[in-house]
Amino acid sequence: MVLAAQSRAPPRAGGAAGLLQKQPPPPPLFHEAAVWLRGFPGPHTVLFTSNRLGDLSTPNQSVSLTLVDPTGAAAPKPVLRPSPPDAAPMANGGTLVPGTGGAVVLIDYQGQGRRGGGLAALNVATGEVKDVVSRVGAGGGRFSSPNDVVIVPLPSRAQPAGANATSGRYAVALFSDPAYGFDQQFRTGEPDVGEYVWAVTLRLPPTPGPGPAAASAARRRWWPEAVGPARVVAGGFVRPNGLAISPDRRTAYISDTGYVSGGGTVSNGLIDTAMAGPPLRTWSSRPAAVYAFDLVFAGASPPSVVLDNRRMFAVADVGAPDGLHCDADGRLWSGEGDGVSAYEPDTGRLLLRVRPGAGGGARAEGVANFAIVGGGAGGGGLLVMGQEQAATAVRLPGLRAFNIDSWLD
Template sequence: MTPDRIRVQWQSHDDRFAPVRGDRFAAVLFGEGSWLEGPAYSPAWRTVLCSDIPNDRVLSFDEASGAVGVWRSPGGYANGRTVDRAGRMLQCEHGSRSVTRTEPDGTVTVLADRWEGKRFNSPNDLVEHSDGSVWFTDPTYGIQSDYEGFAADPEIGGNHVYRRDPDGTVTRVAADLAQPNGLAFSADERTLYVTDTERAHLRRFDVGPDGALTGGEVLATCDAGAWDGVRVDTAGRIWGAAHDGLHVLDPDGTLLGRLLLPEVCSNLTFGGPKRNVLYVTATHLLLSVRTTATGLR
């Protein structure tokens, strides 16, 4: 039987981590997934959605009632997702190898499924820019076997980062990553952070006025497995999912501290009315932890 809560540990590595504090116990909202991913918080619905990828379903946690249900099944072997500025749910789907948007009436719009006429590998995670463009990563995890999608040969011949503009144009913006995974903008959107899971790297790119990326230096290397999902808080700190929990980094790449968890962590989002509740997917668990940090939207 899954416990209602589990003990967690906040571990400091730098004095700059002192303002970050949080619950000593994480609430276990759901504990029966196979590999949970892609948490996203909708303030309008007061709901967290997350993916149970191998079981091909999207789960929903109702913040008001505490109930967990199935939002969509089959779920397209969905992985990462985010809520756009209009309140619509954007998600990456391994099954259709596409990025989709769920409209308020429940209909699904395909935003992107090809680049230069070739199908994507398996879009993994995404983030929306304030100009309405959608940026996403495209590793091969969803086509390597039938576990998280459908086994298939890649058509593009590389694992890249893309930008989908509001007019539907899809542009490759980064092509030198092994397996790009999580991504997040800084508050001013002049920096894009991208995790390269295969190399255990967190990369930092400069975002130009035209949406082009330059730079791309390795900001940090994960010392506990590899990076997965990543988010940024209002103080500029970078929160990265790793095998031992969440690592919190300064924008200069210094490891400030960790939130140690008992399961391999895949992703996170900030939610709640004040965006100070961490919703974390960690293997078969969906957890919530209240913290003094506040996440960007």
């Protein structure tokens, strides 16, 4: 099935006078993250990170963060500037921190120049940022340019003794670390590490007490804390990218967007992934695929996860699969070169393709990332797609967003 979505672009400056002269294109504000904040500050608010801004041929690049209401009820507005100002350079992917009422997001930042990337927590209410992970092990090297992240709260059986809602539960953050910062020239030098997916154990903030005052105080002070160093849980990628976890916490999905990458050579059918750098281009010999893994909770200290039984799940027909999300019914959704595709969880069979911009014979547009918003008893959920210069929303009957707080068992 193919659906054509109607774009709900943000308001643009101009007017009658602006028609007399050529206007510059609007900035690409709707690129990555695409985190539904689940009611904070509004019922449909989605956080996007922009594509690269500034001089794209030098490290002097930046990104912005934007809140948007895909229903058109409110104009998009920038998030408060990160505090401190140099926190989380080149922010990219993101995910809600469970139990924070949508006010705290864990974001990947890709680093800049010689500064490596990492994970940081962003308080959407205040703009305050706190670093969570920034080095490979104790005194280790730098991450390349972390791209996407998911948080998996450990089930009750895997929680350490004494961990509870009052003291703070444990979770694992999985994040991809491709070398795109070197491909796109905002990182300098050479990567310290390979094309891996990493895991770091987190202690989540305690659940707030009852009442609005307690919730407000929690939004001001709640931060996840890393417990132990990050460790590699998956490799063998050209450019690891999107991540998603099935609602039953049994399957992890990871996309490889090596089809769009820089550097490297192909020799005797083998891909040399040690090299990274411009020019960024497409390679028909590199993967545009989603892999599935068994997600196993390990009783180590600190508790963590193991990714096992790697298998091919799906290959994009157009472009490469970027952002990944599971809906409440376990279907995997993937942002690709001609829109967003939905796949059956057990087989990887294509179920649906949403092609924004494809109405009237127009060419469908690519989607780097997207959010699933709402759904359930009130009707179908919204699929909110980042299309660089606009956020496109389409309502789909039967679509329901998965609630990460349901994992806080």
